[in-house]
Amino acid sequence: MASDIEIARAAKMRPISEIGEKLGIPQDALENYGSTKAKVRADFIASLDGRPDGKLVLVTAINPTPAGEGKTTTTVGLGDGLNRIGKKAAICLREPSLGPCFGMKGGAAGGGHAQVVPMEDINLHFTGDFHAITSAHNLLSALIDNHIYWGNALGIDQRRITWRRVMDMNDRALRQIVTSLGGVANGFPAEAGFDITVASEIMAILCLSHDLADLQRRLGDIIIGYRRDRTAITARDLEADGAMTVLLKEAMQPNLVQTLENNPAFIHGGPFANIAHGCNSVIATRTALKLADYVVTEAGFGADLGAEKFFDIKCRKAGLQPSAAVIVATVRALKMNGGVAREDLKAENVAALKKGCANLGRHIDNVKQFGVPVVVAINHFTGDTEAEIAAVKEYAATHGVEAVLCTHWADGSAGTEALARKVVQLAESGAAQFAPLYGDDMPLFEKIQTICRRIYRADDAAADKSIRDQLKKWSADGFGHLPICMAKTQYSFSTDPNLRGAPTGHIVPIREVRLSAGAGFIVVICGEIMTMPGLPKIPSANQIRLDERGQIEGLF
């Protein structure tokens, strides 16, 4: 079997104008970046208003394990499968982050015969969106310190600045720093730090904004810190919102590329799935819905975090009505959820698999709570046995859903035809009656409790008085209507990453709450959440290079 990169290189890419044509995008509505990438122009997007929407399909997954689930691969495969059976379908994915490419993770453009291309471009600078976000973010940082330097007319309490800096790089040395050393000309020394760009509130804002005007309003709403009297100071107070919007003008336009099978793929925005909502941009999803009959999109992490935030933040705020959800599972990951060690995954183990299915079952029930019909995609790996696959199908049936075997990694769209037909059947059945988990008016702490009890199946959420008081203060300040963005481990329903399967009876301790006033949600942090990764002992950067033909090696 050829490697991902060999398959990607062998792809016969079509000019991006042809991909646009499949969706009825005229050539002059595309801003080309080379011949195989383009941005869709804002004026064309505005002209689509009033058109009916296609059907929206979410791809989510069981809790991730080192064995891998293949959410992106399945999203690509399903998009190709829908096109194969004659539907006009597009997919929507997040943009990969540059930093992690040089660490351990490699790229994020699918795999096998279910990839988006041009893979190297998508994984590196792509169309520069993340660089624009980094610039806009750090411009605001510079304007804050500059304001203090020149007299601090707004009365910013330097100890209460909450706006950090960002860089699209894994660099642990920048997590916690002291700035403005060296004397008068460099300002007032202060504690500060960098997050990775995907953790920037601006990333979340860009992904939730409807258009440039909405973007500018949200950028202005960003709270950068507080005065001594605890009143908030916004980016608008610093007159930073205009210049930040200008920096993001091009980045707000969704990127169009293609799958290996030359089907349209929007790749736009990539907020962290922990301290942000982990979905591609609203503008890409809405544009795709105006142009395609079926839009397949994914949400980060497992369904407990990814699908919940997709529904309760993105769909709620953007008025999206998902028609169906696909929960991706693999035999390997289910066996790990059932207690099998990584080195023993090759051996058939139906008993452990059945035990691990409890994780799948809970995700099925959870997604159904949102009124969205579910199908399970069994993402096939070479070593899976027929008995194991049959066991997953049987288990799913006990939860009233079908589990469909998918072989897109090896076979491309031929391997997702059955899944595509099932998705169409669900979507066209009209069974979906989407509603978010909680109403806007529910008190903030009750919203947190609702997620913990109904999604994580915990007994309760636990928070200090100071945290509850903070939530009450935000409610009094007019932020009580915001949805909750949970930040917890992706590996378990609980806050203990080692607690696999479907734990019950646990308590979810809330360590910290943060207000993202521009993005429009309250981040609730449970446990240690890393917002600036480090590099491993042998970073993949050491292997990345150009070969003698000038092609990129070591990036995958």
Next chain:
Amino acid sequence: MASDIEIARAAKMRPISEIGEKLGIPQDALENYGSTKAKVRADFIASLDGRPDGKLVLVTAINPTPAGEGKTTTTVGLGDGLNRIGKKAAICLREPSLGPCFGMKGGAAGGGHAQVVPMEDINLHFTGDFHAITSAHNLLSALIDNHIYWGNALGIDQRRITWRRVMDMNDRALRQIVTSLGGVANGFPAEAGFDITVASEIMAILCLSHDLADLQRRLGDIIIGYRRDRTAITARDLEADGAMTVLLKEAMQPNLVQTLENNPAFIHGGPFANIAHGCNSVIATRTALKLADYVVTEAGFGADLGAEKFFDIKCRKAGLQPSAAVIVATVRALKMNGGVAREDLKAENVAALKKGCANLGRHIDNVKQFGVPVVVAINHFTGDTEAEIAAVKEYAATHGVEAVLCTHWADGSAGTEALARKVVQLAESGAAQFAPLYGDDMPLFEKIQTICRRIYRADDAAADKSIRDQLKKWSADGFGHLPICMAKTQYSFSTDPNLRGAPTGHIVPIREVRLSAGAGFIVVICGEIMTMPGLPKIPSANQIRLDERGQIEGLF
């Protein structure tokens, strides 16, 4: 008169493929970035090897003053003027830095009827080159700290790390920082700091590299710091050169845009003119020379710094043979050099003008020393009187050169026809016999003395024993053949910015020397050199915004 931005917006831009056609660049050799920007593909550039070169014309200037000289404007105007008189001409400019756009300076794309377009794109993210340089630079920084974190097998002395970080932003708070605070997981606390991206050695390297292989070799040669025994550690030792090259693969390809008169303009690279050499990329200049009969390029600051480094670093290293040089002067700036205060510049003052011409005269003599014939361009301002213009012409004649009045700001190419004809006459006379000021084999300190005496007309250069010892050690280590990159104030031949005109008898004190082993020069720092600017009290960011039609306001 319309503003720069109004003129730029009213421009009838042609598709970039048509601009490429003027130079014989086939459409498939262009990577389009939208319809009016493109990168010229590396494989096409490689295919030009062996073609004869066109004639290279340098645009330089007298020492800058707040009154303005208009070097970029004259470069654009001369390029258009050469095209107007039937020559196949292209211009080569540096890319503007994003950071300063939000401070005081505004953009750097020419002015009036001598501009390059699309102006907003060029001044903002353009094709992402500076972002790529920032990423490559900071990847190396992260790899250094990561290496120490995981055991420091190379024995890097953390106190002797010379590689800083960069950001394309004016942010004084980042000049001097302490990193890796917060405990074990964040590494070992250390002093560090950020420069602006144009000050990155990688910027200089990209601009001096012939191709990707040369780029990778130079990136590997970067010295990031020293061991306790003072032996050097390179980026190659950290296995960083491959990944850095991959990040710069697209950035190495020159950008093609157009002037307001639809003539080709390469805009590529933008190294600082103080701690680096201040010229656009070698690859852009060489490509332009293969495609055009005339190539007009500029060098940063006045001729004492800009032209000297253009000749002694860029031309020496790239084997370029300039055919003529244009020294730009304005009546206003000459009057300021003659002692007139800024508020009195409107009044005719031939006496002060004549006095200030000493500055021009010395630059004329200096450029001639390199064997390059000179013409003076008088960049016309509205208030200039005929007597003043006549005085400049007379003065130039006493130095054996012609001074030509240019009105490109108001008239476009019609205003540079005479200059263009003079440039053609000089270039075709075969008078040029270019040679650098000093040979490669001259000892390093003698090279410094030679520049100080023959260009700055100082009595001598002064340096502590520690600096002379450092230069001797570098010679012993094999770096004695490198050229010198002087970093001193741009406002005077001396190191005192207030000493205008043509001072003599001064001494040039050397404060510090730095080895840029990848770029291939030794930076000699005289006086305070700022490598991370700050923002002013009222930054232009406060005025930059989108107007109601979605057009950018406040950027100029």
